[in-house]
Amino acid sequence: MNSMTPCPRIAEFVLIYTCTVGFIYTGEHIAQKIRERYLDAVLRQNIAFFDKLGAGEITTRITADTNLIQDGISEKVGLTLTALATFVTAFVIGFIKYWKLTLICCSTVVAIVTIMGGASRFIIRFSKKNVESYGEGGTVAEEVLSSIRNATAFGTQEKLAKQYDAHLLEAQKWGTKLQMTIGIMVGGMMSIVFLNYGLGFWMGSRFIVSGETELANIITILLAIIIGSFSLGNVTPNAQAFTSAIAAGAKIFSTIDRKSPIDPTSEDGETLEKVEGNIEFRDIRHIYPSRPEVLVMKGVNLFVPAGKTTALVGPSGSGKSTVIGLLERFYNPVGGSVLVDGVDIQNLNLKWLRQQISLVSQEPTLFGTTIYNNIKQGLIGSPFELEPDQSVRQRIENAAKMANAHDFIMGLPEKYETHVGERGFLLSGGQKQRIAIARAIVSDPKILLLDEATSALDTKSEGVVQAALDEASKGRTTIIIAHRLSTIKTADNIVVLVDGRIVEQGTHDELVE
Known part of the structure; x- marks a missing residue:
């Protein structure tokens, strides 16, 4: 029997390894396909599209923004699904053991969802502004580097550097708002989680005194809720990656979904057998x-x-x-x-x-x-x-x-x-x-x-x-x-x-x- 005890751990290792590698590979593969589709979409666009979009923004989209998407859809998805499954399972166990206490503890979940939903709206907005500012900064950098001889000849390096810094400061401003919002969201969620612990112990003790349930059931429920709450807490660090991926994806897919009024790759239209040139x-x-x-x-x-x-x-x-x-x-x-x-x-x-x-x-x-x-x-x-x-x-x-x-x-x-x-x-x-x-x-x-x-x-x-x-x-x-x-x-x-x-x-x- 002793020789068989490591088997569950080995199986756990293999499954976790396979799951993690699978999600990372899938994220990288999807990001690669997005890059291909984005560049293909850009090359299909009419010239008017480029009149309003700098080359640096395109470079930022196809590199930095796709990296954000990859970060948001790789192993973090697996970890988040595992955490949510643990959270749900914990409350299912609680309802089986003693539904009254579990239902009381569930009331705080509404508050957590409300905080996450409200904060996510601001997080996505601030992430989009942050991504836009970095894209504009990328355009300035692209222009500077592509015309470095002119910049050197006219001595405009310092002015151009200040322009680039201005875009970075703008990005930093939105980044600060983003981090503050995430901090408020995480702080609020964790406060409610700990409030949930206190509420559970208080109500559990009352149910024991009244003889409605046993101490073993209360301990099982509270442990399940603690484990489930910590699992939910593990989701919050991934929230920024998800929202940043959503903001970056919105920019990229708006271009991918854009139908060019003049598509140079289209097979539509007739051809002339002989061209005179009039x-x-x-x-x-x-x-x-x-x-x-x-x-x-x-x-x-x-x-x-x-x-x-x-x-x-x-x-x-x-x-x-x-x-x-x-x-x-x-x-x-x-x-x-x-x-x-x-x-x-x-x-x-x-x-x-x-x-x-x-x-x-x-x-x-x-x-x-x-x-x-x-x-x-x-x-x-x-x-x-x-x-x-x-x-x-x-x-x-x-x-x-x-x-x-x-x-x-x-x-x-x-x-x-x-x-x-x-x-x-x-x-x-x-x-x-x-x-x-x-x-x-x-x-x-x-x-x-x-x-x-x-x-x-x-x-x-x-x-x-x-x-x-x-x-x-x-x-x-x-x-x-x-x-x-x-x-x-x-x-x-x-x-x-x-x-x-x-x-x-x-x-x-x-x-x-």
Whole structure:
């Protein structure tokens, strides 16, 4: 018999170990799935969603907030279920032994539930505010770190640090309120628990004196209630984890459940068998969601013929970049329609539409990988993506030659396998721009958009890049945004925009006259 006595303890150890590991694994697995679904949901959103949400907030949601959810749904769930089961079992035993005393002791449970329910409302509210403040602080930190060179150059480190500190102080304020509320809740609950002990002993002694029950029953009931009360007390430390998880989950699932009005992953919409590249803007009116009081386009009508170059000029805020944003369907116009080859782009499959268009912006963004992989990014989703490696390499080199980038690439020690550094910091502005042009044309798009692609370059680099752009524009419908007429002399049509309206258009010579 003695050899068998350890068996129950071993079985208990195995069961507890299995339960704990199971809950921890489940929590981690669920958190991983939430991260995947959150990022997938973020990538499905329209650009207007990001106008109001900083990159730092997204980073905070996908890291810190999912960690809070994981903490709230892992082993603490098992411990809480065990504690609640013990609490209920204790009172069931009490009712079996002597229901009158147990019923009296149950009266305090109502007070405990009331305190927990009332405090939980404030805890969830304060947790949400705390999470929001940390998210805003994360946005500031993200902006500072991504533009550290500018911060250093302008000596704004101290000011930016104070901005970050302000968000942390705001988070600390809500965190203090949160901890005070939890303290009041735990203190109130434990006071009622100890009050319950006193009430139980007092009423139990009266029942013994009156002869209604025996001492053994009273002791059994009180021990059961004490054990049950302590088990309930073990739930309270987990309350903060649960409420923080609820607050974090509310933010994350609001994004996961959000249906994007412009979903780039949707399979809906038609595709055209052949794209000529004719573009038409019909009576376009538009406002940005972040500035609903400002009408940025006011009845614009514009036809861009296939295979021709159309330039947009005008002062800042005149609506030039809005034209590109509407054509790419970053936004839908509030009035009018945009057509490609006579078809409203809102009826076209969005993924397919964007595969027909390439954009070269003023400040090109390169990925922290090799030149080869940066240019290859332009093939993603195109019919050429799955070609044999040799064909892909040839296509990439041809695009680099067309962009006047091949010669300088071959002059680098590692040629196309040269790493460009974070955001392309290891390359000059002109080199980055030429790689961006190569990436834009490697998939042979029918429509090319150039958003002030040379305005940030010096005179020497501008000449080289302009030559690359002229070569890249051949045979494509090209829309160029520029501030200066001198940079778009060869455009087939120059459109002058002022305050969201077309005031004149024509060739360079016609406008100069």
